[in-house]
Structure formats: structure tokens, C-alpha cells
Amino acid sequence: MHQSSSNNMIDISNKLDTCLNVVKKYEWLLNSYVSDFYVEDHWNKLPLSWQKHLEQLPVESLSELLQSDVDVDVDVGVQVTRRSLWPLELLALRQVLCSLDISRTPKRQLEVELPSCPLLEHRKLKHMFMKCVKPKKSHEIKRMAAICARSCQQNSIDFVVDFGAGLGHLARILGYGYGINVCCFEMQANLNQQALAIDAKLESMAAKHLDASELAKFKRSAHLTQRLSSSTKPTEFIESIREAFQLPDTDFQFGIIGLHPCGDLGATLMRMFLNCEQAKFLNFVGCCYHKMSTQESQPKMDLHGYPLSSQLRRQLQTDAHSCQLSYEAREIACHAIELYYDRLKAGQHEYLKIHSLRAAAERIIVHHFPDLRHSALRNVKHAPGMTFNDYFQKAVEGTRFAELNSTQLNSKQIETDLLHWERIVCFYTLRLMLAPHVESIILYDRAMFLLEKGCQVNIEAIFDPRISPRNHITSAVKN
Template sequence: MNNCAFQRFSKEMDMILQSANEELSVSIRKCSCILRLYSWLIDAYILDFFVEDLWKKLPRSWRETMAGADFSEVGMWLSLSQAPRYRSPWPLSLQALRVAVQSACLPRSSGGPAHPLLATHPTPATATPTAQVPPSDGSHECHTTAEVTLRCTHADALREGSGAKGLRRPFLKHVSPKKIHEIFKMADVVCQIAEETGVTCVVDVGSGIGHLARLLSFGHGLSVCCIEAQETLSCRARELDGEIKKFLSKIIPEERLKALPRPSHVTARVGPELEESDFIQMVSQSFQGSFHLAFGIVGLHPCGDLAPYLMQLFVSCSEARFLCIAGCCYMKLTPGIGFPLSSSGNDRDEVMQLSYEAREMACHAIEAYSRNLLHGNAASLKIHCYRATLESIILKNWPMFRRRGLKSIKYDENLQFPDYARKVLSAANLIPPEEDILSEETNECLRCWKQVVCFYSLRLMFAPLVETLILLDRCLFLSLKGVRCKVSPEFDPELSPRSHLLIASKNAEVV
């Protein structure tokens, strides 16, 4: 690219980024405005339902409507993917709330309505593939992306029907249905970005026992460096690598299997305490010291502050060409460090703030909850009422244990409250007073279980909005650093509630 062409390109990119930044800022302000307006509801603890008489804090019209509605109506109202139908008119305030939240939220599934921001804030056009990586046999000869693709053509069979059964099987072993869905979806996205950016090396941070890494390496022919903080998980990952290579040796030609790189596993903790130079050295050694080191950073549900740190690492490392992460555990974000990231959040008079309750709620499965309401399984949601009723007993007898994390008990139709209370309290070495467990006051609380479910549903409506705010803040952070990115709903939220992937890439000619 000559100097004049480069200047024109830079000017066009600056204009596009400025426009995108403005749109992101507007969307962020919209989310923040709604969340601030209803913070009294979002920040409420459901276990304080009876302790603080939360039902009476709702507007009277909301209480009357919820009390008269059946659970299927509440489920339809809660679901953002379908138009609700009401037996009788609902208050305009409730209907307007739903519309406001729906319009501000990012889509939660690929088949849902498109968010205007996603259409105007695409990833950049990719450069000609130039990155190279040393082969897995340790020699210094490098292979281009095209050559790597040719030696692992069986990867296409992983996405096919009947031909995929033999090749898919080893990748499914020891993997839950949820994880299977996630790793296959994410692997497809990662491989597409790798091809577009000319990268054949991937750094999988927080790799666990390596399910995604094995699919990327043995399934798609990418060189993968796995970085995991726990040595026991890294050891298990190496064992599973050996198992899958042994299995694949029976179904694909030996020369093709030899061409596939095997994941390398490094035990290290990635965070602010890890210097960037040490990170690059660790990755370079893993990829056998390539002189043309270029890689993508991936993370399947990195916890808490790890996701923001990976974003910062991506921005600062010229060797990092793309980023693909799925968020998780927002309640573990450190205020001011993990959120907000964008300067707009820090510079505005009204700083973006999200309470722990809001961030924790953003991790809940709204689709599963709505489905239970729609399909007549609301009785299974009585567990919220049980916990709120138990909190009243705890506050009366052991006030120092208020809002204490207690053992989770799964509800079933045979589980009665006295049995629930005894199990939960005994796990905390507390002896429940029988007179409180069986009192009329307790029974009166238990009869209000529908109110608890409705209140919980009202709070849960805001969960996708909280997640949207966090994701848009991350997009704006990257955009302000000159990196174009997008948030894409790649996972089925019914299986994986954290369904979005944050995808960013750099133009190789600009880096």
C-alpha cells in the first residue's frame, strides 16, 4: 500500500470509527438510562422478598395485573423473542417497559431481530493472509494458511451430516451437550476469522481440559497454545490429547494425522500481574519460536476480570491479530477495572454503575425461566419462595447469617418446605426451630409463591439489558483503541445463556 493510499485508508477508517463510537455511546446511554430508572427493582434481593415486603414496592397496577395473570402470560411477557398475548389489557407502563428493554438489547439468538448497531458496526475487511507458523515437527519451514487448510480437509466433515459421525465422536467424549454446542460453534467462528486474518496460531486462555483446543487443532489444523492456571487441568488435557490422537489414527490416514498440530499446554495465570513481554515469550516458545509470530486470542467464557484483561492484551500486542471471547461471571467483574472499560463510562457526569446484584442477575438463564412459565412448569420455581421464606426464619434466629450463601437444593414436586429448611440449615450447622418452620406465618409466606415468581420475573426482564450494557462497553473500549469489532449471538441461548461472542480483528497492513 503506497503512502497516499494508506492516508486515504486511514482517513476512511477514522470516519467509520468515529461514527461507530457515536452510535455505541448512544446505545450505552439508552441502556444506562433504563437501568438507572429501575435500579430499585434490579438491585433487590429476591431472598428479601418477605423481609422487606418487596411486593408492596411494586406499583399497584403491576401487582393487580400480575396477581390476575396466569403464568403463561408472564412467560410471554418475559420472553423477548415473541409477541405477548394478554387475556386482559396490561398497564401501559409494563408494556412500554418491555418494548424499551427489547429495543435496547442485543439479539440473543442468530435468528432474532437484528440490532441496528450490529449492522452498522461490522468487523473490518480482512487483509491478504501473510501470517505463518512453524510446523508441528519442529522444523523451521513455515506453512501458509492455504497449506494448512489442504492438510486438514477432514475438518469440513465435522460440520456435515452422516460423514461427520466418525470424526465428531472423539471430540464429544467427556463433553456435556452444552459444551459440545459451544465448542463446535466457536471453532467455526475462530477458524473463519483465522482464515480471514491469515493466522494459523491461536492462544486459548483459560483452556481448562482443552475441549475447544483439541477441536481447533485436530479438527481444523490450527496450532493452539493452551494457557491454564491449574496444572491438574493441564495434565488432564494432555491425557485427552493422547486419547483423541489414538482414536483419530484409526479413521484418518497416517500422513494426514502427522500433519495436524497437537495442542501445547502451559500452566500460567494470565492477568495484570503477567507482563506483556512474558506473555509473548510464553506464546512464542509454545509455537516454537516462529520469526513471524501472529496469533489470535480466544476464550470460552473467561471468568470475571479475565475477559477485560484479554481485551487489553489484544490491543497492546501487535502480534495479536484477532480476538474471540464469550463473556461469563459478570458479578466477578471489579468495578472500575473490569467495568466500565470505555472512557465514555469514566468521563460522563453520570458514571456507568452496575451493582453486584445487577451483574449477577445478568448471568441468569432468562430463556429457561420463560420456558418454564410458558410450559406450565411454574411449580418448579417455588424454590425462590422457599429461600425467601427461609430468610425470614434466619433473620429471626440468626441475624448474623442474613444473606449468607447457603446450600442449593433442587426443587421437585415431593420437596416440602420443612424438609428443604432442614437440609439447607443443617448444611450450615444450624438447627431449625420446628415452631418457626411449621408456623402459620411461614405457611402464609409459602402461599404467596406466585408473587415471588412474578417479582423474580420482573427483575429477570432486565438481565439481557445489563449484559448488553457490559458488551457494548467492551465494544466501545476496543473501538476507541482503533479496533473495529462486533458482538454476535452465536450460541443457542436455550443451551448456553451467555450466547454472545465478542469478535475483533486487526488489519494486518495497519498493525
């Protein structure tokens, strides 16, 4: 999605309206927790025609509801004939979602178009960039660094500012790998200390393996322990950067980046971009949408994480219900859709049963402790042959529900609930089908916010969604 002209603004504006209408129609589904499936009899909320169709389907076929553009390419013939059997409303809904939602599949050519980083391939040094880095993060930082390096080539800037830099993994590739100055803002002091230690180790290792001309290109990042929020004044922010780089004045230009800035930090980063004249480009990939503030969750706050655009903020004043996204809707938007698709397709029944076990546990908890609904339980991996009792003991370990003894767990009700595990898979799949739609609304709102202020905006998937489910970058430049 690349947006710049006023025509495109109209396009996004219309999409936002239509998307929100879809959410309104299906909020009964989006706002229903799977753990309440038995307690609230969610199955009977589904239209009868859906129930009838879904009940007779092997769970493997449900994967069709989550199929992405790429997966369709593989065996399109089979899919079309099977799809024709679905209830009309479900078919229509799938079609509407496909036409409105932002693609979750990265462009095939993406890697080829990006600047390379030879140091990431250096036999002796490459592992230094991956210290304390899991495979998911490794995938993200390599790609994100290359995209930010390209933005630096395309825009005349002096450095980039990383919001919520964590251990500085992204900054390290940019600074030592691409020779770009980075100012990291991270609110946790211990992370900054660790980041400095990793930088120092990398430098001493590099001193043994690189010659002076290569070492001269290194840029050590500045790591600032600071919390940025909607109340941070742009002048304070700019002054912190000036001090960090010991610059004589504030006559500099920079780009703003963020890899999974959590909660409202994404919104803060966009506001800072718009309010600082020196900020020239923006590249960030969001995360944990359910942790963003909204008027509903924090009515006393002035500025919220969602919505951001004037279009939706105006709507919020006149008809709040028309653009609100519930906590439950924003939470499902963060689930790993493609991995669930794979498990459905492969018929991994043992794994798929886990939601049913959790929902059966919820019924027991609600029965004995009606005030403690939706309590957090431990995550339990389903093992072959695991009984409900095994699951329950592990899930409640260390919680007050551990006092429930096995006689209280041996009810006929549990047996009946678990017999219907496939129904809960259907219900969860239907919610998951709507997840990219909720995410698209959040992303369209962000795009609209930036477009309304005259920026050029691009939103696209850049990470493999199976490795990193929150995979859309929002990029902007000022006109």
C-alpha cells in the first residue's frame, strides 16, 4: 500500500469506513474470548447455517478460511471447488476481507532491492551481531536494518533515532554494519548497560579482524535511558539528542525508526516525527495492539494510541461505537495466524485441542470462583495422551485454583465439553479470520494520520509472517 495523493487519502478514508462497518457486524465474534466458549455457549451464537456446515467439516478444511494470497497460489484448483460449498455469508465475508485487508505476504523481490551488509557475513564477526538474539529477532533486525539503510541513502540525514531500542540489536547492525549513527532511546537502564557491553565486545573482536580503514567506518550508537511519551516535548527530545552526540546546535536532520515499539510508543514516535522539523523519514513495525490506550480503556488521558487520525477522532466524538476496537479485537489481531493455518492444514489435532482444554478449565474456575473469570493460567504444551487432569494441574500450578482437587474435576460436564473440541477450533478460526482486518484498521488509521499531515506513506509486509507475525512496516517521508 503506497499512498501519497489526495485520491489515495479518499481511498484509505473509504476503506476505513467499510472496514469499521464489517467490525460492527461481527463484533459479537471478535469480542468473544475463546476461553468463554463453554461458559457462554459461543457455539450457539453462530448462524445455524454456519454451525451445520462447520460441524461436518474435517478441521483440516478450516484452513481455507485463513488462506493467504501466497498459499492460494499453491493449489488453487482444489480450493475453488471446496470453497463453493461454504455458506454464502461466510464466502462473502472472506471475499470482503480479502479485498480490504492489507496483504501479510512480503514482496518476493524485497531482499534483492535492499543494500547489503558484508559484515553480517564476516566469518569471525557475524556471531557478534547475533549475541542474545533469537532466530525471530535475527530475521527482523537484518531486514529492518537494510530497509533503514536504504531510507538513509534516499534521504539526506545525519543519523537515525531508535525508539524503544531494547538491547540495541538493530542499532548495532546499522552502526557497525552500515556505518550509520544511531541514537537509541530505551527506558530500561539495565538493557542499555547490556547494549553497551555487547557493543564493546564487538568492537574489541573487530579490532582483531579488521584493518584500520574498515574500523574507521564504525559508528558507536548512543544509548539513552529515557522514557518517551505523548507528554515529552519535541524540544526536550531534540536537546537529548544534541547532548548525546555532543553537537553544537540543533541544526541536524534525522530519521525515526522503531522495531516493535510496544503500547503507545508507536503513536508517540509518529507524533514526534510530525512535530520535529528535523525528522525526515519514519520506519517502524508495530506490536501488541491490545496494550495501546483507547478512550474506552483510559478515558482520562488526552492522547491515545488508537485512533490517531482526525477522521476517526471526529467519529469518536459523534458516535464512539462506530470506530472503537475492543481489547479482545486488538488482542486477536496479534495472534500468529499463519502458524495456526499450518497446524490446521497438517491436522495437528493434539495441538488444536489445547483451546478446548483451556475453555473446559474456565468452566470449572467460573463454577468455583465466579469472581475470578479470565484469570491468567500457565501456558501448557499439549503432549500426546495428556488427560484433562494432567492439563489442569499444570495450568493452575502456583495459582489459587491449585486447591481444586481431582474429585472436583471429574464431572460429566468436562467430558461433554471436550467431546466438542472441534467446535472450538471452528470458533477460534473464525475469530482469527477477522484478525488481519482489525490490524488493517489500525494500520489504515496510522496511514491516515500521517497523510492528513501531508506525508507520503507506505505500509507493507516485510517479515515472513510465520517467523514474525507482526510484520508490517509503516514508512513515511515529509513532502
